[in-house]
Amino acid sequence: xxxxxxxxxxxxxxxxxxxxxxxxxxxxxxxxxxxxxxxxxxxxxxxxxxxxxxxxxxxxxxxxxxxxxxxxxxxxxxxxxxxxxxxxxxxxxxxxxxxxxxxxxxxxxxxxxxxxxxxxxxxxxxxxxxxxxxxxxxxxxxxxxxxxxxxxxxxxxxxxxxxxxxxxxxxxxxxxxxxxxxxxxxxxxxxxxxxxxxxxxxxxxxxxxxxxxxxxxxxxxxxxxxxxxxxxxxxxxxxxxxxxxxxxxxxxxxxxxxxxxxxxxxxxxxxxxxxxxxxxxxxxxxxxxxxxxxxxxxxxxxxxxxxxxxxxxxxxxxxxxxxxxxxxxxxxxxxxxxxxxxxxxxxxxxxxxxxx
Numbered sequence: 001x002x003x004x005x006x007x008x009x010x011x012x013x014x015x016x017x018x019x020x021x022x023x024x025x026x027x028x029x030x031x032x033x034x035x036x037x038x039x040x041x042x043x044x045x046x047x048x049x050x051x052x053x054x055x056x057x058x059x060x061x062x063x064x065x066x067x068x069x070x071x072x073x074x075x076x077x078x079x080x081x082x083x084x085x086x087x088x089x090x091x092x093x094x095x096x097x098x099x100x101x102x103x104x105x106x107x108x109x110x111x112x113x114x115x116x117x118x119x120x121x122x123x124x125x126x127x128x129x130x131x132x133x134x135x136x137x138x139x140x141x142x143x144x145x146x147x148x149x150x151x152x153x154x155x156x157x158x159x160x161x162x163x164x165x166x167x168x169x170x171x172x173x174x175x176x177x178x179x180x181x182x183x184x185x186x187x188x189x190x191x192x193x194x195x196x197x198x199x200x201x202x203x204x205x206x207x208x209x210x211x212x213x214x215x216x217x218x219x220x221x222x223x224x225x226x227x228x229x230x231x232x233x234x235x236x237x238x239x240x241x242x243x244x245x246x247x248x249x250x251x252x253x254x255x256x257x258x259x260x261x262x263x264x265x266x267x268x269x270x271x272x273x274x275x276x277x278x279x280x281x282x283x284x285x286x287x288x289x290x291x292x293x294x295x296x297x298x299x300x301x302x303x304x305x306x307x308x309x310x311x312x313x314x315x316x317x318x319x320x321x322x323x324x325x326x327x328x329x330x331x332x333x334x335x336x337x338x339x340x341x342x343x344x345x346x347x348x349x350x351x352x353x354x355x356x
Contacts, residue, residue: 007058007059008032008058008059008060008061008336008340009032009035009053009055009058009059009060009061010023010026010027010030010032010034010035010060010061010063010336011034011035011037011051011060011061011062011063011080011084012034012035012037012039012062012063012064013039013049013062013063013064013073013076013077013080014039014064014065014067014073014076019064019065019067019073019312020034021309021312022063022065022097022309022310022312022329022332023063023065025309025327025329025333026063026095026329026332026333026336029329029330029333029334030333030336030337035051035053035060036051036052036053037049037050037051037052037080038050038052039076039080041072047072047075047076047079048079049076049079049080049083050083051080051083051084051087054087055084055087055088055089056087056088056089057088057089057090058089058090059089059090059091059093059340060084060089060090060091060092060093061093061094061095061336061340062077062080062081062084062092062093062094062095062127063095063332064076064077064094064095064096065097065098065310065311065312066096066098066100066311067311067312068290070100070101073100074100074118074121077094077096077122077125078121078122078125079125081094081122081125081126081127082125082126084126085125085126086126089126091128091129092126092127092128092129093127093128093129093130093131093336093339094122094127094129094130094131095130095131095132095332095335095336096130096131096132097132097133097286097308097310097311097328097332098132098133098285098286098288098310098311099115099130099132099135099136099140100118101114101115101118102115102135102136102137102140102258103136103258105136105137105139105140105143106137113143115140115143116143119140119143119144119145120143120145122144123144123145123146127146128146129146129147129148129149129339130144130146130147130148130149131149131151131332131335131336131339132148132149132150132151133150133151133152133153133285133286133308133310133328133332134150134151134152134153134257134285134286134310135150136257136258138150149335149339149345151331151332151335151348152349152352153285153308153310153326153328153331154186154187154190154352155331155351155352156308156326156327156328156331157187157255157283157285157306157308157326158187158190158191160283160306160324160326161191161253161281161283162191164324165251165253165281167251168191168193168251169193170249170250170251171191171193171250171251171252171253171281172188172193172194172195172196172245172246172247172250172251172252172253172277173185173187173188173191173193173194173195173196173253173255174195174196174197174198174245174247174252174253174254174255174268174272175195175196175197175198175254175255176198176254176256176264176265176268177197177198177199177264178197178199180255180256181195181197183255183256183257184197184255187253187255187283190351193253194245194246194250195245196243196244196245196246196247196252197243197244197245198241198242198243198244198268198271198272199239199241199242199243199244200238200239200240200241200242241271243271243272243275247272247275247276247277248275248276248277249276249277249278250276250277250278251277251278251279251280251281252269252272252277252279252280252281253280253281253282253283254268254269254272254280254281254282254283255282255283255284256282256283256284257284257285257286258284258285258286258288259282259284259286259287259288259289259293259305259307260288260289260290260293261290261291261293262289262293262296262297262300263296265282265297265300265302266296266297266300266301266302269282269300269301269302270300270301272301273301279303280301280302280303281302281303281304281305281306282302282304282305282306283306284305284306284307285307285308285310286307286308286310286311287305287307287308287310287311287313287316287323287325288311288313289307289313289316289323293316294316294319294320294323295319295320297320297322297323298319298320298321298322302322303322304322304324305320305322305323305324306324306325306326307323307324307325307326308325308326308327308328309325309326309327309328309329310328313325331348334348335348
């Protein structure tokens, strides 16, 4: 039986070997067995969950990592949470290290804020609390009607820099865009290193067309009632790409929360090489590394990409030896233990700044 002395149980919402690895590491640290459940796809691709033990009146933690098939992973989590809810579990806490759809947290033209929709779905399914890590925007926590603990991976990545990068004192922290400057500044201050910012890089997700600044069109319609005479908006023009800060003869360390489409990172690495950086590292919490990202990294000027195991990426590592992994199961296990025992979570956020 998966019953710890303190009375909580831990389940994995995904049955694939790659996604249960993190769950096994967490349960080993906690000293409990992984809950007995079966998660599988029917022949018509419907998700089915069978919980094989009683959970009545228990506090349940559901660990769910997000593989490439994001929508299937979401349905697995929703179905398992609802199965536990209808089985009279007392509390259902989701441990979701990488929260999916977190990039869709802002209104874009006539789109929707999908992250808010997902938060509502999780609450409706029965979740009462979430443990996650490095949300794309911290304001996402406001979408939920229940508590959210947003843990940080930066202490583990900073430790990797100090222990695994020779002569890291000669490094400089780089933000690949002005929007990432706050995060980079936090790393630079704690490592006592300099800061550089790449300015002028085109960001497709933040383009004018994406957020509807050209809607309605700038041409005024003089037929019929014209309404208010609004001033015409001046079109934005991206400046030439420049690097603010001296990277010559230094190790450049680019920091970010998510690395998925690596085109921006590869372009940033080329610019840094041109400016004299002799080694280039990328530090990111969530290594999604979709499509042909491993090949692009292998062929680029990037020396090493360091990500955590919040997202399964074993296949990508086989395709690209430059990808390294940092284990964060320790902090997730400690968060589970503290929440169940009613202890303060402040210890897990020591020396963590607001901007980190």
